[in-house]
Structures are given as C-alpha cells and as structure tokens.
Amino acid sequence: MSDNDNIIVDTTTRLLQDLCTPSIVNDAEEGKWPTVLWNALEEAGLPLTWVSDELGGAGAEISDGFAVLKVAGSFAVPVPLAETLMAGMLLAKAGMNVPQGPMSIAPVQPGATIGLQGGVLKGTTRFVPFARSVKHLVVLADGNVCLVAAGDCSMSHGISLAGEPRDDVSFDGVKPLDVAPAGEVSADFVQQLGATVRSVQMAGALQRILDQSVEYAMERVQFGRPIGKFQAVQHNLAELAGEVAAAGAAADAAAEVVADPSIDADRRAAEVATAKVRVGEAAGKGAAIAHQAHGAMGFTYEHSLHHSTRRLWSWRDEFGNEAVWAGRLGRLVAARGADNLWPFITGE
Amino acid sequence: MADGKFRFPAVELGPEATELRREVRAFLAEELRTGGFKPIADSWTAGMSPEFSRKLGARGWLGMMWPKKYGGHERTALDRYVVTEELLTAGAPVAMHWIADRQSGPLLLRFGTEKQREEILPRIARGECYFAIGMSEPDSGSDLASLRTAAKKVDGGWVVNGRKIWSSGAHLCHYMITLVRTAPKEDGGRHDGLSQFLIDLKSPGVSIRPIKNIAGDSHFNETVFDEVSVPDEMVVGKIGDGWRQVVSELAYERSGPERFLSTFVVMREGLREIGADADARSDEAFGRLAARLKTLRRMSLGVGSLLQQGQSPVTEAALVKDIGTRYEREVLEEMRRLLPARPLGQSPDPYGSVLRDGILYVPSATIRGGTNEVLKGIVARELGLR
Numbered sequence: 001m002s003d004n005d006n007i008i009v010d011t012t013t014r015l016l017q018d019l020c021t022p023s024i025v026n027d028a029e030e031g032k033w034p035t036v037l038w039n040a041l042e043e044a045g046l047p048l049t050w051v052s053d054e055l056g057g058a059g060a061e062i063s064d065g066f067a068v069l070k071v072a073g074s075f076a077v078p079v080p081l082a083e084t085l086m087a088g089m090l091l092a093k094a095g096m097n098v099p100q101g102p103m104s105i106a107p108v109q110p111g112a113t114i115g116l117q118g119g120v121l122k123g124t125t126r127f128v129p130f131a132r133s134v135k136h137l138v139v140l141a142d143g144n145v146c147l148v149a150a151g152d153c154s155m156s157h158g159i160s161l162a163g164e165p166r167d168d169v170s171f172d173g174v175k176p177l178d179v180a181p182a183g184e185v186s187a188d189f190v191q192q193l194g195a196t197v198r199s200v201q202m203a204g205a206l207q208r209i210l211d212q213s214v215e216y217a218m219e220r221v222q223f224g225r226p227i228g229k230f231q232a233v234q235h236n237l238a239e240l241a242g243e244v245a246a247a248g249a250a251a252d253a254a255a256e257v258v259a260d261p262s263i264d265a266d267r268r269a270a271e272v273a274t275a276k277v278r279v280g281e282a283a284g285k286g287a288a289i290a291h292q293a294h295g296a297m298g299f300t301y302e303h304s305l306h307h308s309t310r311r312l313w314s315w316r317d318e319f320g321n322e323a324v325w326a327g328r329l330g331r332l333v334a335a336r337g338a339d340n341l342w343p344f345i346t347g348e
Numbered sequence: 349m350a351d352g353k354f355r356f357p358a359v360e361l362g363p364e365a366t367e368l369r370r371e372v373r374a375f376l377a378e379e380l381r382t383g384g385f386k387p388i389a390d391s392w393t394a395g396m397s398p399e400f401s402r403k404l405g406a407r408g409w410l411g412m413m414w415p416k417k418y419g420g421h422e423r424t425a426l427d428r429y430v431v432t433e434e435l436l437t438a439g440a441p442v443a444m445h446w447i448a449d450r451q452s453g454p455l456l457l458r459f460g461t462e463k464q465r466e467e468i469l470p471r472i473a474r475g476e477c478y479f480a481i482g483m484s485e486p487d488s489g490s491d492l493a494s495l496r497t498a499a500k501k502v503d504g505g506w507v508v509n510g511r512k513i514w515s516s517g518a519h520l521c522h523y524m525i526t527l528v529r530t531a532p533k534e535d536g537g538r539h540d541g542l543s544q545f546l547i548d549l550k551s552p553g554v555s556i557r558p559i560k561n562i563a564g565d566s567h568f569n570e571t572v573f574d575e576v577s578v579p580d581e582m583v584v585g586k587i588g589d590g591w592r593q594v595v596s597e598l599a600y601e602r603s604g605p606e607r608f609l610s611t612f613v614v615m616r617e618g619l620r621e622i623g624a625d626a627d628a629r630s631d632e633a634f635g636r637l638a639a640r641l642k643t644l645r646r647m648s649l650g651v652g653s654l655l656q657q658g659q660s661p662v663t664e665a666a667l668v669k670d671i672g673t674r675y676e677r678e679v680l681e682e683m684r685r686l687l688p689a690r691p692l693g694q695s696p697d698p699y700g701s702v703l704r705d706g707i708l709y710v711p712s713a714t715i716r717g718g719t720n721e722v723l724k725g726i727v728a729r730e731l732g733l734r
C-alpha cells in the first residue's frame with residue numbers, strides 16, 4: 001500500500017458517505033442513474049485511478065485503486081466504478097488514450113470470445129456489467145483491445161441478483177473507435193483482474209455487513225437485553241469477523257500481484273485463485289450470519305443489509321466462482337506433487 | 349470503515365529469510381534421508397525427541413530472538429516463524445522443546461530475574477531444558493482464574509499445595525511455570541492474588557502421573573504438589589501479577605503456525621496417494637484447502653509481524669487459532685472423501701498412519717490453549733459485544 005492510500009480511502013469514504021446513501025442505491029436499482037454521485041467520483045479522479053496522466057487518467061498506484069474499490073464495495077456503489085477502473089487499465093496497458101465517462105469491459109464470461117475482422121467486430125457476449133449505462137465498452141477481440149461506443153451496439157437487458165445491469169451485448173458489424181494490439185492483456189488476464197476486483201469489492205462489503213450486524217446486535221433488545229449479549233449471537237458474529245478478516249487478507253494478497261507482469265505467472269494465478277475461492281466462501285457464510293443476526297428486519301427490502309448481501313451473492317459468481325478457481329488452483333497443486341506442496345504454498 | 353478492527357499487516361519476507369528457509373529444508377532433507385525422524389501429524393505435541401531438539405539448538409534454531417548473552421541469536425520474529433513453519437510442515441519431532449522455546453523462555457526474558465535468565469535461557473536455547481505449562485486444574489479449565497493450587501508464605505520462600513492437570517510433557521520436563529494463588533480470592537478481584545512460580549519438577553513433594561490420551565499415548569499428566577518448597581528466587585515476575593503475566597504468555601501460546609499446520613502432513617501424503625489419479629473433484633478439493641491454507645498463513649504472518657513490533661496481538665491470534673484449528677479438521681475430512689477408506693488401527697502406510705494420528709489428535713486442537721468457544725468470546729469482546 002502506498003502512503004497515498006489513507007488519503008484516498010478517507011476522501012472516498014467521505015464522498016460516499018454523503019452521496020451513496022441507501023436511497024441512492026435503491027433509486028439506481030429502479031433505473032435512475034445517480035448523476036451527482038458519478039460526477040463527484042469523476043471529479044475526484046477515482047474512475048481513472050489506474051490510468052497514467054499522459055493517457056488521461058489520475059496516474060495513481062495499483063494499490064490505490066484497490067483501496068478505493070474496497071471502500072466502494074462497503075458502500076454498495078451502484079455505478080460502474082470497478083468496471084471503469086478495469087476498462088481504464090486495459091486501455092492503458094495497450095497504450096491507448098482513455099476517454100471520460102463510465103465504461104465497462106467485455107467479454108466477462110470465462111471462455112467467451114469476440115472476433116475482429118477487417119476492422120469490424122463480430123459476436124455476442126453475455127452478462128456485461130452496466131453495458132446499458134456506460135458510454136464506452138472496452139472489448140478484447142482477437143488479440144486486440146478495442147474501444148467501442150456503447151451506443152453502437154445492440155443489447156438485451158438483464159440484471160444481477162443485486163439488481164445491477166448485466167446485459168447481453170451484440171457487437172456484430174460494430175466498428176471500434178480505436179484499436180491497439182493487446183500485448184500482455186490476454187483473456188486470462190481479464191479473468192484474473194476481474195476476479196481480484198470482485199474479491200476486493202466483496203472484502204469491503206463483508207466489512208460493512210459485520211459493522212451493521214454488530215451495531216444491530218447492540219441495539220435490538222429481546223428478553224430484556226441487547227441480543228448481542230447472548231453468547232450464541234456473539235459466537236456467530238465472531239465467526240463472521242473471522243471470515244471478514246480472512247477475506248481481507250486473501251483479497252489483498254491478490255491485489256498486490258495481479259497487475260504486476262514481473263511476477264511469475266503461476267504465482268499470480270495462485271494468489272488470484274486463492275482470493276476468489278476464499279473470499280467467495282466468506283461471502284456465502286458471512287451473508288448467512290449477517291441475515292441471521294438481523295432477524296426478519298434484515299429480510300425486508302426496507303433495510304439496507306441486502307445492498308451488500310445481494311452484491312456478495314452476485315459478485316462471488318462473476319469472473320469464475322469458487323469451484324472454477326479451486327479447480328485451477330488444485331491443478332497447479334497436483335502438477336507439482338506432494339513434495340512441492342509446501343514450497344508452492346510459501347512461494348519459495 | 350473498509351478496514352476493520354483486526355490488523356493483519358502484509359509481510360514481505362526478505363532474502364535472509366529465504367536463505368534461512370533453504371538451510372532448514374536442507375537440514376530436514378538430510379535428517380529424513382538418514383532416518384533421523386519419521387514425519388508425523390501434530391508433531392509439536394506428539395514428537396518428543398531430546399536428541400532432535402539438541403540438533404536444532406546446535407544449529408541456532410532455538411531461542412532465536414533472545415539476546416546473545418542468554419544463548420539466543422538475536423534474530424527476528426519472522427525468522428523464527430520461517431524455522432517453525434518448516435519444522436511443522438515436515439512433521440518433525442519438535443515437542444520436547446516446543447513450550448520452552450515458544451512461551452516459557454520469552455516469559456522469563458520478560459518477567460524473570462537476571463539469575464533465572466542466565467541459568468535457564470542458554471539451556472533452552474541449546475535444546476537441553478524443557479518446560480511444562482502449569483495452568484489447568486481438575487476444576488479449572490476455561491475458567492482458569494478459579495484455580496485453587498495455593499502457596500503459603502514461609503521464611504525465604506513459599507510452600508505449594510494443589511494439583512495441575514493436562515500438563516503436556518511434564519513427565520519429561522525440567523520445570524513447570526505454575527500459576528498459583530498467593531492471596532485469597534476474598535482480598536480482591538478474581539484476577540488478583542495470582543502468581544507464577546518456576547518449579548523444579550524434581551523437587552520433593554512433586555509427583556507426576558501420565559494420563560493416556562485417545563491415541564493411546566501418554567503425553568499429558570496430572571502433577572500433584574504436596575508441601576512443595578519454592579524459594580523466593582523462583583518467583584517469576586511479581587507476586588500478585590500472575591494473571592497479567594499469564595495473559596501475555598497466552599499470546600505466545602496461541603499465535604504460532606502450529607495452530608493450523610498440525611494436519612499439513614496429512615494433506616501432503618494425501619496428495620502423494622492420489623498422485624496420477626488426480627481428477628476434477630480432487631483438484632477442486634485441494635484447491636479449496638490450498639486457498640484456505642495460503643490465507644491462514646498470510647494472516648498468521650501478520651500476527652508474527654505484530655509480535656515483532658512488540659505488540660500483543662491477542663485478538664488476532666484468537667481469530668487465527670479459531671479458523672486455523674477448524675481448517676486442520678477440514679483437511680482430514682476432505683482427504684477421507686477423496687481417498688479409499690482403509691483400516692487405520694495398525695498404521696498401514698505413510699498416508700494411513702498420518703491420517704490415523706490426525707483423526708485421533710485433532711479433537712484436542714480446538715480445546716488446548718483455550719477452547720474455540722473461549723476464543724470466540726475474546727473476539728466478541730473486541731467487537732464490543734461483551
């Protein structure tokens with residue numbers, strides 16, 4: 001983490017406390033774009049944290065971007081901040097100029113591909129986050145990074161468990177605004193970056209549901225005392241705290257290495273896989289405990305707990321779920337064999 | 349708000365740690381090659397070998413962080429971490445010196461007299477002097493402060509009466525750091541009036557009876573103190589400060605990698621057993637376990653770095669121990685699901701034998717050093733719920 005991290009975290013936290021309120025999150029789910037929130041994020045330079053000044057961004061450290069995303073995850077930010085950050089990184093890695101405004105990336109499904117022939121895109125891809133809400137899409141097509149005007153594509157709308165846009169996008173016949181060879185940006189890199197970003201967002205959301213649950217347990221009175229005084233409730237919340245801590249540690253480990261090409265490829269994949277598996281597990285267990293502690297109140301749409309828990313349930317399945325990444329990590333383990341298991345765990 | 353109360357700082361192990369790790373691995377490989385030990389599960393409680401402990405002492409791998417004048421090596425907490433994790437994952441027999449090196453030595457360093465340090469620490473660092481923990485009693489387990497073993501003041505010292513139980517290795521140890529009541533409970537709060545004594549287990553009036561565990565081994569004991577004289581110079585720290593001292597001792601006791609690595613050898617031998625038969629199901633299982641293990645290790649290294657900074661990461665250690673001991677059990681269940689069952693009574697093969705020990709020892713993991721319920725209580729207190 002850079003020294004900047006604390007400043008960035010404080011700035012982001014204050015901004016979101018003011019502008020990312022539960023009613024803004026609810027409105028966004030109804031389809032109302034939070035203009036004020038997005039403009040404030042852009043003014044603070046946050047969506048382009050991962051883009052250098054020369055290419056039009058804020059030129060901050062990778063760790064700064066992940067610090068922002070952890071905070072954003074804790075506020076259930078209902079705009080494509082993470083997607084714009086990722087799109088910016090892909091454009092920057094390909095040396096392309098980066099436009100203002102919200103962006104997203106495609107394809108996002110493991111194994112999905114888009115073609116580029118004679119300067120024209122071909123193919124349809126599913127579940128693109130916020131596709132209908134963004135100005136530009138950054139598309140990996142046949143070894144190229146392409147900047148595409150979202151308005152040029154045809155879409156059919158879908159939503160995630162959290163009510164966020166996940167749209168199917170057809171690129172057939174679309175001519176990109178800009179194209180450059182992808183270089184180190186591979187389909188696998190996009191999966192790893194996405195998995196890490198979702199892990200970091202989940203780590204933030206998990207911290208939020210822990211805070212909310214502890215607060216609720218101290219306020220809600222039954223049998224004449226706060227429910228947090230009951231040992232069964234205490235133990236559940238202690239278990240949640242453990243999951244939150246583990247998720248934070250695993251997500252940080254992936255964030256440290258995912259965008260650093262100087263690090264051994266298998267080691268990078270192992271850290272990313274570890275994060276998506278461990279944080280995904282924490283998301284499932286953690287959301288269940290938080291709901292249990294909140295009783296019926298937490299099951300209402302009125303209460304904001306679901307802003308975080310529904311995002312946890314959707315994010316854990318995106319860019320490969322626990323089964324996908326555990327399989328990949330297990331193959332790395334099996335290929336090395338028993339005597340190299342410990343060296344593989346320590347990385348040396 | 350996005351980073352909570354619990355701190356697990358990221359740790360970068362430097363080139364010196366890498367070199368040290370290489371040395372330890374080379375040593376262990378050589379020991380294995382020459383039959384110096386057979387890898388076992390839970391080797392930090394089940395593997396008693398004075399000979400092996402002395403070899404580690406000779407290499408400078410005990411008392412690593414202590415000042416040189418007490419026979420230590422003035423290395424960092426993270427260097428010590430590297431050595432201990434390598435020994436544990438090899439399944440090496442480190443039980444004999446484990447408690448002395450982990451907690452009794454550091455306790456004496458912090459609270460002991462100059463004479464106690466000069467006489468005892470160099471012997472621990474050589475791998476020649478072993479310690480038992482004298483906390484639990486028949487009627488005082490989780491509720492340690494209720495203990496009844498008591499000391500009466502006499503001229504020049506104290507006379508101790510009472511009994512301690514579950515004291516690991518006491519039958520083979522030289523000393524027990526014994527928590528006793530030196531002032532009646534009525535005189536203060538329940539944590540007042542406790543003190544720690546360094547008791548020579550050869551003293552007249554001490555009798556030690558081994559207790560067989562479910563694995564059939566006799567590692568822990570009942571130790572009875574019948575009119576045992578303890579000279580004033582064997583008091584550790586201050587009379588009446590026993591509770592504060594024991595809390596700091598527990599931070600060492602709970603914070604190490606032995607709280608999640610006790611069944612590592614079962615995972616390793618399970619992987620060997622599966623070998624070329626690895627398939628999608630086993631990959632996913634090993635992947636999940638590896639993800640948990642890597643995460644636990646990162647958290648545990650964070651605890652190590654807090655210790656290095658001189659902090660007492662009590663809640664972080666409790667958290668890692670709670671998750672870590674449950675992971676130890678999960679390793680066994682996962683291996684059982686993946687591999688064909690076999691009768692485990694007669695330790696048939698390397699995998700079967702570590703699995704057997706793992707299954708029979710793992711129930712103790714969530715009890716010893718503070719039960720998981722007690723640990724969750726510590727975490728809940730930090731959350732502000734109690």
Ligand SMILES: Cc1cc2nc3c(=O)[nH]c(=O)nc-3n(C[C@H](O)[C@H](O)[C@H](O)COP(=O)(O)OP(=O)(O)OC[C@H]3O[C@@H](n4cnc5c(N)ncnc54)[C@H](O)[C@@H]3O)c2cc1C
Pocket residue numbers: 231480481482483484485488489490491513514515516517568712715716717718719720721722
């Ligand atoms: C292998 C092994 C080695 C050991 N070595 C040593 C040693 O060297 N020296 C030493 O001093 N001790 C040693 N111990 C003892 C150990 O510290 C105690 O077993 C432990 O503190 C629990 O005490 P207990 O066994 O009396 O269980 P109890 O305290 O009687 O607990 C029984 C059950 O009740 C639960 N319980 C108790 N109180 C509460 C509460 N307030 N809320 C919720 N649940 C509660 C516990 O969590 C547990 O599940 C060892 C134990 C084992 C198993």
